[in-house]
Amino acid sequence: xxxxxxxxxxxxxxxxxxxxxxxxxxxxxxxxxxxxxxxxxxxxxxxxxxxxxxxxxxxxxxxxxxxxxxxxxxxxxxxxxxxxxxxxxxxxxxxxxxxxxxxxxxxxxxxxxxxxxxxxxxxxxxxxxxxxxxxxxxxxxxxxxxxxxxxxxxxxxxxxxxxxxxxxxxxxxxxxxxxxxxxxxxxxxxxxxxxxxxxxxxxxxxxxxxxxxxxxxxx
Amino acid sequence: xxxxxxxxxxxxxxxxxxxxxxxxxxxxxxxxxxxxxxxxxxxxxxxxxxxxxxxxxxxxxxxxxxxxxxxxxxxxxxxxxxxxxxxxxxxxxxxxxxxxxxxxxxxxxxxxxxxxxxxxxxxxxxxxxxxxxxxxxxxxxxxxxxxxxxxxxxxxxxxxxxxxxxxxxxxxxxxxxxxxxxxxxxxxxxxxxxxxxxxxxxxxxxxxxxxxxxxxxxx
DNA sequence: TAAAAAATAGTACAAGCGACCTATATTTTA
DNA sequence: TAAAATATAGGTCGCTTGTACTATTTTTTA
Numbered sequence: 368x369x370x371x372x373x374x375x376x377x378x379x380x381x382x383x384x385x386x387x388x389x390x391x392x393x394x395x396x397x398x399x400x401x402x403x404x405x406x407x408x409x410x411x412x413x414x415x416x417x418x419x420x421x422x423x424x425x426x427x428x429x430x431x432x433x434x435x436x437x438x439x440x441x442x443x444x445x446x447x448x449x450x451x452x453x454x455x456x457x458x459x460x461x462x463x464x465x466x467x468x469x470x471x472x473x474x475x476x477x478x479x480x481x482x483x484x485x486x487x488x489x490x491x492x493x494x495x496x497x498x499x500x501x502x503x504x505x506x507x508x509x510x511x512x513x514x515x516x517x518x519x520x521x522x523x524x525x526x527x528x529x530x531x532x533x534x535x536x537x538x539x540x541x542x543x544x545x546x547x548x549x550x551x552x553x554x555x556x557x558x559x560x561x562x563x564x565x566x567x568x569x570x571x572x573x574x575x576x577x578x579x580x581x582x583x584x585x586x
Numbered sequence: 587x588x589x590x591x592x593x594x595x596x597x598x599x600x601x602x603x604x605x606x607x608x609x610x611x612x613x614x615x616x617x618x619x620x621x622x623x624x625x626x627x628x629x630x631x632x633x634x635x636x637x638x639x640x641x642x643x644x645x646x647x648x649x650x651x652x653x654x655x656x657x658x659x660x661x662x663x664x665x666x667x668x669x670x671x672x673x674x675x676x677x678x679x680x681x682x683x684x685x686x687x688x689x690x691x692x693x694x695x696x697x698x699x700x701x702x703x704x705x706x707x708x709x710x711x712x713x714x715x716x717x718x719x720x721x722x723x724x725x726x727x728x729x730x731x732x733x734x735x736x737x738x739x740x741x742x743x744x745x746x747x748x749x750x751x752x753x754x755x756x757x758x759x760x761x762x763x764x765x766x767x768x769x770x771x772x773x774x775x776x777x778x779x780x781x782x783x784x785x786x787x788x789x790x791x792x793x794x795x796x797x798x799x800x801x802x803x804x805x
Numbered sequence: 806t807a808a809a810a811a812a813t814a815g816t817a818c819a820a821g822c823g824a825c826c827t828a829t830a831t832t833t834t835a
Numbered sequence: 836t837a838a839a840a841t842a843t844a845g846g847t848c849g850c851t852t853g854t855a856c857t858a859t860t861t862t863t864t865a
Contacts, residue, residue: 388812388813403713404709404710404712404713405625405709406624406625406713407713409851409852409853410852410853410854411851411852411853419812419813419814420813420814420815421814421815421853421854422813422814422815422816422855422856422857423812423813423814425853425854425855426811426812426813427812429854429855430853430854431852431853431854482712483712486705486708486709486711486712487709489705489708489709489763489764490623490624490705490706490708490709491623492705492764493623493701493702493705494622494623494625494626502764503771506765531772531775531778531779531782532782534765534772534779535762535779535782535783535786538758538761538762538764538765538766539757539758539759539761539762540758540761541761541764542757542758542759542760542761542762542763543754543757543758543761544708544761545708545711545721545757545760546725546753546757547757552722553750553753556750558801559750559799559800559801560750560753560754562798562799562800562801563750563751563754563790563794563798563799564754566794566798567754567786567790567794570789570790571782571786571789575782575785575786579781579782579785580778580781580782581778581781582777582778582781607842607843628821628822628823629822629823629824630821630822630823638842638843638844639843639844639845640823640824640844640845641825641826641827641843641844641845641846642842642843642844644823644824644825645841645842645843646842648824648825649823649824650822650823650824
């Protein structure tokens with residue numbers, strides 16, 4: 368279970384009770400976002416979910432935008448922490464590490480949190496520059512893990528090409544979300560799709576050349 | 587430029603003026619969805635955008651859900667028509683056709699309509715079963731084009747395996763949307779990414795075996 | 806323990822929402 | 836042209852929203 372990351376707000380919630388409250392508020396907001404979408408996220412519902420009054424919620428977050436930003440921060444932070452953990456799982460060969468990461472990420476798509484939160488984030492980022500920036504940060508860290516492994520698996524690639532390959536691999540997996548995610552039409556075949564992804568991406572990163580990327584190859 | 591597809595509603599708008607109005611309403615709703623997201627789509631704004639009163643909008647759509655459904659229908663229909671056109675472009679070899687489709691779809695991600703509309707659709711489909719069904723229909727037709735070509739490019743694959751490969755290819759491209767789409771961080775490198783996708787997917791569909799998919803291969 | 810700081814509930818409010826109704830204008834039909 | 840069908844604007848309703856304010860309770864500090 369992923370955990371909400373606390374982001375202490377300056378001037379408020381400097382004491383233990385307040386910190387717990389902020390945690391409950393963020394937990395409630397996150398649950399609402401996942402169960403009903405941002406479209407249905409209201410301060411009254413967040414307050415009710417946290418077991419406090421609207422007035423009290425207003426004490427911690429003086430406006431909705433502040434709450435949304437803190438929510439994005441905390442959820443995104445929890446994913447970043449997860450990426451770091453994945454990285455530590457450094458076991459056998461770089462090939463096996465690479466495949467393990469692919470499998471881990473696609474498996475994670477099956478959770479309701481990931482399946483529901485990310486499309487909200489993508490939609491939000493189209494109209495909210497703060498969301499866009501935080502999303503960008505998140506994916507930079509997600510790709511960093513892939514990047515390091517691609518560097519070993521295909522030393523001939525230069526930095527830019529490597530990053531483009533990492534982007535392609537990372538984005539491709541994200542794209543599976545609405546299809547193999549939580550209670551999606553293809554979720555029962557998630558592991559088959561995971562096999563396809565693993566073999567396809569492993570071949571891609573180990574064999575791709577600069578010519579392929581620049582378009583100078585056969586087409 | 588994609589065009590709004592008219593879906594004449596039974597009992598209303600059976601005459602020319604009404605049909606034009608419905609078109610303007612849908613156009614307005616679509617523009618709002620793309621420019622500000624579903625979160626900011628209100629009947630008053632739709633009416634203002636269509637140059638009519640709220641009362642008049644209510645004459646054509648007695649409630650917001652009806653309007654949303656018609657909007658989804660019309661936009662999705664316009665994409666389905668586009669897929670059919672792509673199919674007719676049947677030119678040279680199946681390899682070239684396949685690559686052409688990949689390139690076409692990724693190029694289309696660069697439009698503001700596609701970049702903004704689809705994340706809204708994905709988010710919506712998590713909490714609205716009607717949206718989920720229409721989205722499913724849309725992607726079934728999108729994959730059908732790929733499916734036919736994979737059938738030629740890799741005759742050894744059985745139906746189920748082929749569909750899973752098509753799903754992986756299609757979903758992977760969709761995943762590029764928040765990264766190489768309209769005014770996204772990597773949009774200037776869209777054609778490089780397109781090259782990676784083309785070479786990766788072409789190799790995948792021509793070489794993948796049932797053992798790769800079932801997971802009985804090396805790993 | 807007394808004063809100060811923090812936390813909380815309750816209320817109020819203006820704005821915006823979807824939905825509904827009615828009267829009038831316009832267009833089509835016969 | 837008269838009648839019928841269609842289209843339109845404007846207003847109103849009850850409700851929800853985010854935000855603000857106030858009074859009270861709880862907790863921390865000195």
